[in-house]
Amino acid sequence: MEWLERITRLRRWTRGGERDPHKALLLLYAIGQLQRTGFKPIRFREAEPALELLFAEFGPPKPVGPAQPFHHLATDGLWEVAAAGGRPSPGPDRDLMTAGDVHGRLMPEFVKEMLADPVLLSQIVRILLDTNFEPGLHLDLCSAAGLLPEVAQTATVARYLEGHLPRAERDPTIRQKILVAYDCRCAFCGYEGWIGNSVIGLEVARLRWWAFDGQDDLTNCLCLCSLHHRLFDKGVLGIVPSGKILVSRHFVGTTEASKRMVNELNGRTASPPQPGFARPDVRNIDWHTRQVFRGPARI
Structure with missing residues (x-):
């Protein structure tokens, strides 16, 4: 359950009701790439246009460039970043990231466990969706991120996340x-x-x-x-x-x-x-x- 705990902590760091879904969007994009093209590094310069579109469509009105979450997601233990030749990331500056041919990837241990357990992968996607976006946006977001839509359909997440999901109660009536x-x-x-x-x-x-x-x-x-x-x-x-x-x-x-x-x-x-x-x-x-x-x- 270590990976689920790390995913839920992404939501707890938002403050004052402000939306900050950029790390979640990057993770959803990376998982979509994993499903469709396999486990390999994601070059910032190649991913930037797609991430900009995701951020513009599903992020808050205040614009945030992809460079910041691409670099800072590494602090959450789910993602690693390096420049060409294995050099460290130059930081969240977009021009330096492009010039340094920076690439990122999901942590190998994280990927190994998701590929070995499709339920875990579905739970992770569901957490990212439920804790950042309205339900009516989920299918559109899965499509835009390149995710297979069925990964968001698991119903087991709520039981695990009791006490971690938003506290508002759903009213069936x-x-x-x-x-x-x-x-x-x-x-x-x-x-x-x-x-x-x-x-x-x-x-x-x-x-x-x-x-x-x-x-x-x-x-x-x-x-x-x-x-x-x-x-x-x-x-x-x-x-x-x-x-x-x-x-x-x-x-x-x-x-x-x-x-x-x-x-x-x-x-x-x-x-x-x-x-x-x-x-x-x-x-x-x-x-x-x-x-x-x-x-x-x-x-």
Whole structure:
């Protein structure tokens, strides 16, 4: 269990609710490379473009270059870094790493145990996903990191990690509560849909992510359609305490459908829950704006 303990410590080092998933993203990328190409060094200069894309898509709005986690992950006992000829890493300076032909690799003992025990590999991937990202992003992230999607499907992690995963309790009835509070309508676009007696296409969207102590309650959740939920988790959409909807300037959508379903939301007021139900807490809205929304917003 030594490796699982080291993986969980990566999460415990984050402070103040700030997202810092860059080491986790590097590990997921390295495990994806291990699965697809075998155990061999990863050259920084070759991996940098792919890591930049991963960080941009799944990291927080504040940009961090790949050089820092590539160098600093070695302090966690999971990764080792060296320059050409076996020389030590020159440090986290991107230009020096490129000039020195720096390469990194997962620790050989770590790799040996993962390859010998597929369940361990799955547990490690699941921990990295559960402690850094919302569940709706997991499959997209596995694909972007080059991971085989089935590695994230193990259900044994929660039992081992009792006391280590985020302390927020999952509420199995939260979707029903949110549907009632928002009258079975998307708070952003008003969509509603049914098939028989089942509501379809409406989901619970958290402001503060579960991985960062986001609670499953009305003060932290919105009712959104599947499209707007995905865009909300990706930072394309946001919201301010007054209820005004934000659309990121970084979003590009040229078709009339994109303009109608996304761009035209900018500046609209989201539908509040029905009277008698709690509204989203300003602190949770602020967390999403700082840690997820990819500002600036459109004017």
